Amino acid sequence: MIGTFSYAKFLKFLYSVPEAERGWEKSGVNGKLTAPLDWLYGLVRLPGRRIVTPVVNQMREAMATLARLQARSKAVGQQYYFRNSVVDVFRKKENDAAVKIQNWFRGCRVRAYIRHLHRAAIIVQKWWRSYLSRQHYQLVVKLAYYTMKMNLYNEMAVRIQRRWRGYKIRKYCFDYFYLKEYLRAVTETNDAIRDALEEFAEMKEREEKKAALEREEKKRDYQARKMHYLLSTKQIPGIYNSPFRKDPDPWELRLQKAKPLTHQRPRVKQKHSISLTSWLACTSNRSFPRSEILPPINRKQCQGPFRDIAEVLEQRYKPLEPTLREAEPINELKEAREDLRRQEWIRNVNDNMFLPFSSYHKNEKYVPSMHSSSKYGPNSYGCQRFRDENPKKWICPKAVEPC
Amino acid sequence: MHLLPEDQSPWIPNRQAGVMSLLRPLLLDVVPTIQQTAALALGRLANYNDDLAEAVVKGDILPQLVYSLAEQNRFYKKAAAFVLRAVGKHSPQLAQAIVDCGALDTLVICLEDFDPGVKEAAAWALGYIARHNAELSQAVVDAGAVPLLVLCIQEPEVALKRIAASALSDISKHSPELAQTVVDAGAIAHLAQMILNPDAKLKRQILSALSQIAKHSVDLAEMVVEAEIFPVVLTCLKDKDEYVKKNASTLIREIAKHTPELSQLIVNAGGVAAVIDCIGSCKGNIRLPGIMMLGYVAAHSENLAMAVIISKGVPQLSLCLSEEPEDHIKAAAAWALGQIGRHTPEHARAVAVTNTLPVLLSLYMSTESSEDLQVKSKKAIKSILQKCTYLPALEPFLYDAPPNILKHVVGQFSKVLPHDSKARRLFVTSGGLKKVQEIKAEPGSLLQEYINSINNCYPEEIVRYYSPGYSETLLQRVDSYQPLAN
Numbered sequence: 001m002i003g004t005f006s007y008a009k010f011l012k013f014l015y016s017v018p019e020a021e022r023g024w025e026k027s028g029v030n031g032k033l034t035a036p037l038d039w040l041y042g043l044v045r046l047p048g049r050r051i052v053t054p055v056v057n058q059m060r061e062a063m064a065t066l067a068r069l070q071a072r073s074k075a076v077g078q079q080y081y082f083r084n085s086v087v088d089v090f091r092k093k094e095n096d097a098a099v100k101i102q103n104w105f106r107g108c109r110v111r112a113y114i115r116h117l118h119r120a121a122i123i124v125q126k127w128w129r130s131y132l133s134r135q136h137y138q139l140v141v142k143l144a145y146y147t148m149k150m151n152l153y154n155e156m157a158v159r160i161q162r163r164w165r166g167y168k169i170r171k172y173c174f175d176y177f178y179l180k181e182y183l184r185a186v187t188e189t190n191d192a193i194r195d196a197l198e199e200f201a202e203m204k205e206r207e208e209k210k211a212a213l214e215r216e217e218k219k220r221d222y223q224a225r226k227m228h229y230l231l232s233t234k235q236i237p238g239i240y241n242s243p244f245r246k247d248p249d250p251w252e253l254r255l256q257k258a259k260p261l262t263h264q265r266p267r268v269k270q271k272h273s274i275s276l277t278s279w280l281a282c283t284s285n286r287s288f289p290r291s292e293i294l295p296p297i298n299r300k301q302c303q304g305p306f307r308d309i310a311e312v313l314e315q316r317y318k319p320l321e322p323t324l325r326e327a328e329p330i331n332e333l334k335e336a337r338e339d340l341r342r343q344e345w346i347r348n349v350n351d352n353m354f355l356p357f358s359s360y361h362k363n364e365k366y367v368p369s370m371h372s373s374s375k376y377g378p379n380s381y382g383c384q385r386f387r388d389e390n391p392k393k394w395i396c397p398k399a400v401e402p403c
Numbered sequence: 404m405h406l407l408p409e410d411q412s413p414w415i416p417n418r419q420a421g422v423m424s425l426l427r428p429l430l431l432d433v434v435p436t437i438q439q440t441a442a443l444a445l446g447r448l449a450n451y452n453d454d455l456a457e458a459v460v461k462g463d464i465l466p467q468l469v470y471s472l473a474e475q476n477r478f479y480k481k482a483a484a485f486v487l488r489a490v491g492k493h494s495p496q497l498a499q500a501i502v503d504c505g506a507l508d509t510l511v512i513c514l515e516d517f518d519p520g521v522k523e524a525a526a527w528a529l530g531y532i533a534r535h536n537a538e539l540s541q542a543v544v545d546a547g548a549v550p551l552l553v554l555c556i557q558e559p560e561v562a563l564k565r566i567a568a569s570a571l572s573d574i575s576k577h578s579p580e581l582a583q584t585v586v587d588a589g590a591i592a593h594l595a596q597m598i599l600n601p602d603a604k605l606k607r608q609i610l611s612a613l614s615q616i617a618k619h620s621v622d623l624a625e626m627v628v629e630a631e632i633f634p635v636v637l638t639c640l641k642d643k644d645e646y647v648k649k650n651a652s653t654l655i656r657e658i659a660k661h662t663p664e665l666s667q668l669i670v671n672a673g674g675v676a677a678v679i680d681c682i683g684s685c686k687g688n689i690r691l692p693g694i695m696m697l698g699y700v701a702a703h704s705e706n707l708a709m710a711v712i713i714s715k716g717v718p719q720l721s722l723c724l725s726e727e728p729e730d731h732i733k734a735a736a737a738w739a740l741g742q743i744g745r746h747t748p749e750h751a752r753a754v755a756v757t758n759t760l761p762v763l764l765s766l767y768m769s770t771e772s773s774e775d776l777q778v779k780s781k782k783a784i785k786s787i788l789q790k791c792t793y794l795p796a797l798e799p800f801l802y803d804a805p806p807n808i809l810k811h812v813v814g815q816f817s818k819v820l821p822h823d824s825k826a827r828r829l830f831v832t833s834g835g836l837k838k839v840q841e842i843k844a845e846p847g848s849l850l851q852e853y854i855n856s857i858n859n860c861y862p863e864e865i866v867r868y869y870s871p872g873y874s875e876t877l878l879q880r881v882d883s884y885q886p887l888a889n
Binding site: 179182183186187189190191192193194197200201204 | 634637638640641643670671672673674675676677680706709710713714
C-alpha cells in the first residue's frame with residue numbers, strides 16, 4: 001500500500017493537511033521541535049498560504065488551537081508515525097532518485113570535465129597537427145616546386161635535344177633532301193648517259209653504213225674499170241646502152257667515167273742509198289722524178305721550141321764527175337773514221353766501252369733492264385724470284401766452302 | 404700440208420704411233436721447208452684430238468722442238484709454237500708436260516722476236532698453257548712472260564694485241580697474286596687505253612682481262628677504276644658484238660660487287676642506266692652478268708637500291724624473270740629482285756607494283772624449277788614480303804600461298820590494318836577477311852596471333868558473319884526458332 005503511492009500524490013496530500021497539524025511536523029530535515037508560536041510562524045511556508053497577524057486573536061486562536069490539537073494528539077501521533085513511515089516508504093525511492101540525480105550530476109560533471117579535457121586535447125592536437133602539417137606542407141611545396149622546375153628544365157632540355165637530334169640526323173646521318181637531290185641527279189645522269197649512248201650507237205651505225213657504201217662504191221668502180229671495154233662506141237652500142245632504152249643504164253655512165261685498168265707490175269723497192277755522188281748529182285726522186293717505164297718509142301715531138309727529149313734527159317741525168325779533190329780527199333781516213341763513228345752512234349745500243357776486267361765495273365750502279373721494270377717500280381723477277389734466299393729451307397746454316 | 408685433214412674420224416692408236424715415228428725424223432731434215440711443214444703437220448694433228456696430243460708428248464718430240472725453237476727461222480718458230488699451243492690446250496697434264504721440257508723459256512725468248520707472227524704464236528701458246536690452273540700460270544709468270552706480253556699489247560698489229568690480251572686475262576684469272584703481278588707490269592694503263600679500239604674481238608679480250616684483274620680484291624678493282632675506264636666502258640655496252648656487251652657487263656659487275664663506294668661510283672657515272680638498257684637489248688646468257696650487277700649494287704645499301712629503282716631497273720628485271728627460259732638466269736633475276744625489295748617498305752612497294760610477286764610465287768611452287776631457283780625465289784619472296792605494306796599486291800597471296808609464306812602475308816596484314824580504315828574497308832569488300840577466317844591455324848602459333856589481331860580490328864558481327872559455316876548456324880537458328888504464340 002505504501003509502495004503504490006506515487007510521490008506526486010504524496011506531495012498533494014501533504015499540502016492538503018491544514019496548518020494546525022503542521023506545527024508538530026518536524027521541519028522536514030532537521031527534526032527540531034519549535035515553540036508554539038514558532039510553529040505558527042514555523043509553518044512550512046507553502047506557496048499561496050497567508051498567515052493572520054493580530055496578537056489577541058492570536059492568543060485566542062492559539063488556545064483554541066491547542067485544545068483542538070490536544071484532542072487530536074493521538075491522531076497526530078498516528079499521523080506522525082504514518083508520515084514518517086510514509087516518508088520511509090519513499091526513502092528508497094527518494095534515495096534512488098537522489099542517487100540518480102547525483103549520479104547524473106556527477107556524470108554531467110565528469111562529462112563536462114572530460115569534455116573540457118577533450119577540448120584541451122583537441123586544441124593541443126590541433127596545434128600539433130597543424131604544426132606537423134605545415135612542416136609537411138612546406139616539404140610538399142618544396143618538392144612540388146622542385147618537380148615543377150625539373151619538369152620545366154626537362155621540357156626545355158627536350159626541346160633543345162629534339163632540335164639538335166633533328167639537325168644532327170639531317171645534316172650528318174641522313175639528309176632527306178640531299179637524298180632526293182642525289183636521286184634526281186642520278187636520274188639526270190642516267191638520262192644524259194642514255195642519250196649519249198644512243199647518239200654513240202647511231203653514230204657507229206652511220207659510220208658503218210658509210211663504210212659499207214664506200215666499199216660498194218669502190219667495188220663498183222673497180223668493176224667498171226675492169227669492164228671498160230664494154231663501153232659503147234659510136235658504131236656499136238654497148239650492152240648497157242641498148243637502143244631500145246630511153247636512157248642509158250647507170251653502168252654505162254660509170255663506164256664512161258672510169259679509167260681503163262692496167263695491171264701493175266710488182267714494184268721493186270729501190271734501195272735508198274745515201275751516197276755523196278747521188279746527192280750532188282741531184283737525182284733525187286723529188287726534184288727529178290723517174291718512172292720505171294720507158295717512154296713510148298714513137299712519141300711525137302711536143303709542138304713548140306723544145307729540144308730533143310733524149311738530149312734533155314741525158315743532160316739532166318748526167319752523172320756527177322767530181323774533181324780529184326772531192327773524189328779522193330786528203331783526209332779520207334779522218335772522214336772515214338768520222339763516218340764510222342756516226343754509224344756507230346746511230347746503231348749502237350750501248351755507248352759504254354767494253355772494259356775487260358770486272359774490277360772496272362765495281363763502282364757502277366746497276367740499271368735494271370727496261371723489259372723487267374715497269375712504271376710502278378723495279379720488278380722483283382730477277383732478284384727476288386730466282387735468287388731469293390729462304391734461310392728456312394737451307395740444310396745447314398753456313399754457306400758451303402768449295403774445297 | 405693438206406695430207407692430214409682435220410676432220411678425219413678418230414685415229415687408231417698404232418696408226419698414230421706410225422705417224423709420229425714418220426714425222427719425227429722429218430723434223431731433223433736438212434731442208435728447212437720440210438722441217439716447217441712437218442712441224443705444221445704435228446701441230447694440226449695435236450690440235451684435233453687430245454689423244455693425238457698425248458701421242459706427240461709420248462713420242463718425245465717436244466724436247467727436239469724446243470731445242471730447234473731457239474735457233475731456227477721465223478717460219479719454223481711459228482710452226483713449233485703452234486705445236487706447243489695445240490698440245491697445251493687440251494688438259495693440265497699435257498700443259499705440265501710442255502712446261503717440264505723447258506718450253507717456257509724458249510717461248511719467252513720468242514716473245515722478244517721481231518716478227519709479230521712469231522710473237523703471236525708464242526703468246527698464244529703461253530696463254531693456253533696458263534689457262535688451266537694457278538700453278539701453270541705461276542710457271543709462265545716465273546719464266547718472265549708478263550712484261551713481254553705487256554710490250555706485245557703495245558704493238559700495232561691487232562691480232563697480236565688480241566692474243567696478248569687474252570694471255571694476260573688467262574694468267575690473271577686464277578689468283579690475286581698473279582693478278583697483282585700483271586698489274587705491277589703496268590698492264591692496266593695499256594689495257595684501258597685500248598678499250599676505244601674499234602676491233603670487236605680485241606675489245607672482248609681487253610674487257611675480259613680487266614674483269615679478271617678486278618674480280619680478286621678491292622685494291623685491284625680500285626686500280627682498274629683509277630685507270631679512268633668510266634664512262635668509256637659504257638660505250639662498250641652499246642656495241643654490236645654480243646660478247647663485248649657480256650664482257651663489259653662482267654667487268655662492271657666485278658667492280659661493283661666489292662664495296663658500296665665502288666657501286667656508288669658506278670651509279671654516279673650513270674652505269675646503272677647503261678646496264679639496264681644493255682639487259683633490255685640482249686637475250687639469254689649475255690644478260691646474266693648485267694642482272695647480277697644490279698643485284699650486287701642493290702645489295703649494298705638502300706640508297707643504291709633506290710637508285711636502281713629510279714633508273715627503271717625493276718620492270719626490266721621482272722621482264723627477264725618472266726621471259727627467260729633458263730633456270731639459272733631466272734634464279735639470278737629473282738635474287739636481284741629480292742636484294743632490291745628487302746630494304747624498306749618503299750622499295751618493297753616498288754617491286755610489288757610491277758606484279759612480280761605472283762611470278763616469283765609460281766616459280767617457287769612449280770615442280771619444274773631447279774632447286775637453286777626455288778631457294779632463291781623463296782628467299783626473295785620472304786624478304787620482300789616482310790617489308791611490303793602495299794596491300795593490293797598482298798591480297799592474291801592469301802589465296803594460293805603455301806603456309807610458310809601465308810604466315811608472313813597475314814603478319815603484314817595484321818601490321819597494316821589496325822592503322823588504316825580505308826584499307827580495312829577494302830579488305831572486307833575484296834573478300835580478304837573471309838579468306839582469313841578460313842585459314843586454319845594451331846592455337847598459340849604465330850599465325851593464330853596474327854589472325855586474332857586482324858579480327859580485333861573488326862566488330863564482332865562482321866567477323867562472325869564472315870566466319871565459315873555462318874549460313875548453317877543461321878539456318879539452325881531458323882529451325883530451332885519457336886514463333887511467338889499470339
